[in-house]
Amino acid sequence: MAEPILTVEGLVKHFPIKRGVLQRTVGHVRAVDGIDFSVAKGETLGLVGESGCGKSTTGRLVLRLIEPTRGRVTYDGREVFKLSGGEMRRLRRELQIVFQDPYASLNPTMTVGAMLREPLELHGIASGKAADERIRELLGLVGLAPYHALRYPHEFSGGQRQRLGIARALAVEPKVIIGDEPVSALDVSIRAQVINLMQDLQKRLGLSYVLIAHDLAVVKHIADRVAVMYLGKIVELAPTRTLFRRPRHPYTRALLNAIPAPDPRLKRPRALLQGDVPSPIDPPPGCRFHTRCAFAVERCKVEEPPLIADETGHATACHLWPQIADKVGVGVGEHRLPENPRLERLKAAFRPA
Numbered sequence: 105m106a107e108p109i110l111t112v113e114g115l116v117k118h119f120p121i122k123r124g125v126l127q128r129t130v131g132h133v134r135a136v137d138g139i140d141f142s143v144a145k146g147e148t149l150g151l152v153g154e155s156g157c158g159k160s161t162t163g164r165l166v167l168r169l170i171e172p173t174r175g176r177v178t179y180d181g182r183e184v185f186k187l188s189g190g191e192m193r194r195l196r197r198e199l200q201i202v203f204q205d206p207y208a209s210l211n212p213t214m215t216v217g218a219m220l221r222e223p224l225e226l227h228g229i230a231s232g233k234a235a236d237e238r239i240r241e242l243l244g245l246v247g248l249a250p251y252h253a254l255r256y257p258h259e260f261s262g263g264q265r266q267r268l269g270i271a272r273a274l275a276v277e278p279k280v281i282i283g284d285e286p287v288s289a290l291d292v293s294i295r296a297q298v299i300n301l302m303q304d305l306q307k308r309l310g311l312s313y314v315l316i317a318h319d320l321a322v323v324k325h326i327a328d329r330v331a332v333m334y335l336g337k338i339v340e341l342a343p344t345r346t347l348f349r350r351p352r353h354p355y356t357r358a359l360l361n362a363i364p365a366p367d368p369r370l371k372r373p374r375a376l377l378q379g380d381v382p383s384p385i386d387p388p389p390g391c392r393f394h395t396r397c398a399f400a401v402e403r404c405k406v407e408e409p410p411l412i413a414d415e416t417g418h419a420t421a422c423h424l425w426p427q428i429a430d431k432v433g434v435g436v437g438e439h440r441l442p443e444n445p446r447l448e449r450l451k452a453a454f455r456p457a
Contacts, residue, residue, distance in 0.1 A: 108142035109312055110166070110280055115139050115175035117161055121385065134384045135161040137336035140411070143280065146306065148313040150327030150344065152320060154381060157333040159316045163282040166314065167199050168192060179280070197227050200273040204285040206265035210257040216268055217253030223275045242271040246301060263294035267301065274305070283315045287322060299326055320363055324348055332356050335384060335392040338411055342418040352425040354397050391423070399428045
């Protein structure tokens with residue numbers, strides 16, 4: 105793996121639970137409970153898991169939109185949590201986010217041009233005619249026309265609004281973009297267009313992505329590596345092709361088995377999850393997945409498995425994965441998303457002569 109541009113070490117976020125007139129702390133929600141990962145320049149890391157596992161909280165912690173309980177995030181040699189307010193403001197140029205809901209994340213009272221102009225002037229990138237030219241360039245990058253700068257967010261479709269969210273993130277010329285389920289609110293055809301657009305922009309601009317998602321087909325299409333989260337912990341981290349072909353952790357296998365098969369005649373072993381996710385207020389001791397794992401033994405209930413990587417970079421937090429490797433098969437077919445003819449024309453237009 106190339107030199108990482110972003111490194112997360114021992115990241116923890118516990119939200120206090122307060123009750124009573126005096127608002128005393130009676131417990132904590134362990135949203136993120138000690139995770140480690142890194143992202144290289146030009147790489148896409150997929151962060152997947154069930155709802156409530158801590159994916160979105162992790163993204164906000166990396167950007168310091170919320171303060172951590174403890175841990176360290178290092179970006180390009182700088183420790184993010186030790187930066188002053190002014191230093192953090194300057195760092196915002198290089199770390200950006202695309203939110204899940206493209207409508208709620210856009211100001212309905214501002215035109216598209218005003219929204220894109222604001223970060224340009226705030227960071228001293230461009231103003232006046234130079235800003236107008238940059239706005240036209242940004243809209244072109246995401247497949248929109250210059251006259252769209254005069255419109256308001258409610259005048260766009262869901263896919264177009266998500267493109268505007270991407271354009272706003274690109275306005276300050278970032279190096280890392282956190283995508284917090286950027287396509288989950290879109291229908292399948294528009295989803296494919298936005299994903300293809302993000303890939304094309306990554307190739308052209310050298311961007312690094314942390315893609316938070318629950319749709320494994322999307323992650324397989326765009327990510328270089330995948331980190332699987334469960335109840336605030338990373339339980340498996342591997343190159344995408346390896347994870348989909350040879351998953352090790354029982355939770356990862358269950359997630360892959362839940363992907364619908366494109367051929368109804370296809371017969372494959374199933375290992376679906378049983379029971380509910382335990383409360384993050386009081387997670388179970390030992391391996392947090394043992395309450396739903398068909399292979400759990402007494403050791404799993406008392407000893408938390410560390411996330412250990414082998415020589416290939418495939419890391420697993422499971423005591424038993426070598427013994428259960430062949431007990432549950434996972435037949436995951438190739439997930440191909442529809443092509444976007446319009447995007448292909450854009451790519452051809454952007455290609456140098």
